[in-house]
Amino acid sequence: MSHHSRTPNPIRTTPENWFAWNTMQNRLPDNIAHTVRVNADFTDMERSRLLTLADSIRGGARIPEPGLHWHDYEWWVRQYEPHRGDTWHDSNWFFSETYAFRLILDACRYWQHGRDPFWHTKKAELDSAAAFAPIMHFDSRGHIARGHTDGDSGSIRLAWALQLATWGNRADLSFSAGAEPDRDHGTEDQLIVNDTVECMRLLDAAPASTVHLVTDNSGAELAGDLVLIRELVRLGHDVVCHVKAHPTYVSDTTVADFHYFLTRAAESDSKAVQSIAFDIQQALNDERVELRPHAYWCSTLFLSGMPDALLSTLESAGIIIIKGDFNYRRVFQDTIWPVGTPLAQATGLQMRPRVLLLRGMKSDVIWGLEQAAVEALDTDDADWRINGRRAVIQLLDFDGN
DSSP states (O other): OEEOOOOOOBOBSSTTSHHHHHIIIIIHHHHHHHHHHHOTTOOHHHHHHHHHHHHHHHHTOBOOOOOSOOTTHHHHHHHHGGGTTOBTTBSBHHHHHHHHHHHHHHHTTHHHHOOOTTHHHHHHHHHTTGGGHHHHHHHTTTOOSTTOOOSSOHHHHHHHHHHHHHHGGGOOHHHHTTSOOOOOOOOGGGEEEEOHHHHHHHHHHSTTOEEEEEOOBSTHHHHHHHHHHHHHHHTTOEEEEEEESSOOTTTBOBHHHHHHHHHHHHTOSOHHHHHHHHHHHHHHHTTSEEEEEEGGGGSSOOGGGOOHHHHHHHHTOSEEEEESHHHHHHHTTTBOOOTTOOHHHHHSEEOSSEEEEEEEOOSSOOOSOOHHHHHHHHHHOTTTTTSSSOEEEEEEOTTTO
């Protein structure tokens, strides 16, 4: 891996980018207020600190430095320092929103008692069984029930699983800010980049490789990810799942979320859902699937700022699959690059493994489209970058671009 140092221009939370500005004006404060409402066991002091944080973000106050000396204090101070003096309404969006979720943990004293402030929201989705819909959707095509066989090849099932995992990114509880998330499955014509066939060729050429999967949301998105993981394991791959080291962005997957999903799936009335729980648990027991939490995935750092030890681990992968809009922004330094910008400049680095991005469009950053495609999308739907209706299955080749 080598770094490329051309300066990115990350999106800021000023009115020049409506979506980022609206996030700080409305969506993020609303998420905090919703968190207070669903946590009846918060103390009055915790509730007050959270609502004060929400008001300061909505009002555009100066962003405070970390206040509590927990084990990761110095890690977050280093991330904060380049932005000291910024306000919530004039800062790098990637930093300020991510940092705000770390301040939520301070406000509710997460490190003192280990209580996930977003647990009730995540649990409600699983308790309603809505999170299992992607598994049953896949099963309706006759390709998921354990022991089922038919004439379709494993590679076709894997291609379908890639699309299932991609559209699962719509089900983002921070994006919906307490409302019901979008769990609908898109169609192929809504994929503005679709490198599925090329990805299949790559996986077929390395039948026993280790796939690294950087997860995003729990719940319905994790359901699609588990379908994808099982298909990869069935085809001979081992899978390393990179998950969040602590709660963030409401529904992002932690180790606890992963295992709670399996517990609830095993209790489901659906044989297909039970099957996923059984097979993934067996793969965990057999060490074919491994969970690796890391603080980096909760951080404000771009891919180009990844710690060396973690980068070294990823360099050993046969392919890296990175999920979600937030991680897409991380890869491309949260910058709206001009059409034709070289990949190494847009990412700030050069990597050996191919990187597959599975992402629903929920922010303005997009790389790799031709100008004509951008203009056609702008004409068809002015909000195509941010409304979640479209997605990408995008394979990055650092050697080829």
